[in-house]
Amino acid sequence: MQAANIVDINVQNFQQVILEGSQQQPVVIEFWAEGHEPCIEVAASLNKIALEYAEHFTLARINCAVEQQIAMQFGVQALPTVAVFKDGQGVDGLVGPQPEAALREMIEKYLPKEHETLLGQARQLLGMGQFNEALPLLAKAHELAPEVAEIKLALADASIQAGRLDLASDLLNSIGLADQNSDYQALCSALEIKQQAADSPEIRTLFEQAEQQPDNLELKLQLAAQLNEVGRAEEGLALLFEVLKKDLNALDGAMKKSFMDLLAAQPAGDAAAASYRRKLYSLLY
Structure with a gap:
């Protein structure tokens, strides 16, 4: 079964696949003829590349022995010929037998990074x-x-x-x-x-109280939770980690649990959370 991004071209689908389709993503056109050895080799390479980049370009195959009108329209003079269409226009091409590396280099120039x-x-x-x-x-x-x-x-x-x-x-x-x-x-x-909005009077008050009562760990927990609520999670993590550096079992483990809960609440791939997760592991192990 042929892959969805590999299409045999005829007069009926030519405009839709190549002219209109190339407005959405690059279309690589393969001009070939049955029984022509260089065409067979190039076809194998193009098929391999098309399967690798199935979502990023269409391979449009034109059998020049059957679709002579289309081949003449493109002015094809030798086989195999490979052309790249983008935004309805031809932007690149290669004529004659080509190694896979050359085909790949040409095609990849037009694929999204x-x-x-x-x-x-x-x-x-x-x-x-x-x-x-x-x-x-x-x-x-x-x-x-x-x-x-x-x-x-x-x-x-x-x-x-x-x-x-x-x-x-x-x-x-x-x-x-x-x-x-x-x-x-x-x-x-x-x-x-x-x-x-994040610098609310409530948070400012909690900061002031935390400064006045540096040993009040419950207050630090409350402040860290409030900071997380208003998008200042990194500040909350820093606040709790300073306590954990001194006492990993602070508040009978409640501080560590809150810190880990705060880490888990951050989006996947969050750099600050990843950094503090590594710091916590360094304390644990």
């Missing part, structure tokens, strides 16, 4: 309001392409929505002047509103 794929997946999640689920995808994309402002802005957006205000602030502060567009300005405004 891993960070672009992750960004696209994350945007779908953001559109459905699944901010915590989008965060690890965006964090990975940012790790792969730390210079791409588009990813930074998307990660900042998800962080604000998920209550990770510290991360959002760091990301927005790293955006260069040239990339401070309307999206950036909107995110800065959204962050400021969230930060104002």
Whole structure:
């Protein structure tokens, strides 16, 4: 059974698969003829590559002995010929026998990079309001392409929505002047509103009380919980960890349990949570 992204082209589906389809993702066109040995070798390589990148490009196969009209329309003069179409236009091609490496190199130039794929997946999640689920995808994309402002802005957006205000602030502060567009300005405004809400009178009072009563561990637990509620989880983790460094069994283990609960509440892939998890393990073992 032929893979879904490998299509035999005829006059009926030519426009839909190649001209319209290449508006959505690259289309690699394989011009071939039955019984032609170089075509067989190239076909095997293209089929292998198409299966590897099943979601990222369409392999359109044109049998020139059968679809002579289409072959003439493309001006094919030798077989095998391989062409890449993108946005309805031919953008690259190779003529004659080719090793797999040459075919792969040409095709991969037009495929989305891993960070672009992750960004696209994350945007779908953001559109459905699944901010915590989008965060690890965006964090990975940012790790792969730390210079791409588009990813930074998307990660900042998800962080604000998920209550990770510290991360959002760091990301927005790293955006260069040239990339401070309307999206950036909107995110800065959204962050400021969230930060104002996060600095509530109740939290300020708890901070003051914690300073006045440094040995009141119950108060520190309460403050850490409040900080987590308003998107300041990293501050809460830092507060509890300072206690655990001195006494791992503080409050008969309640402090450690609260710290671990706070870690578990953070989104998958959260850098601060991962860092504090390692720190806790260093204390335990």
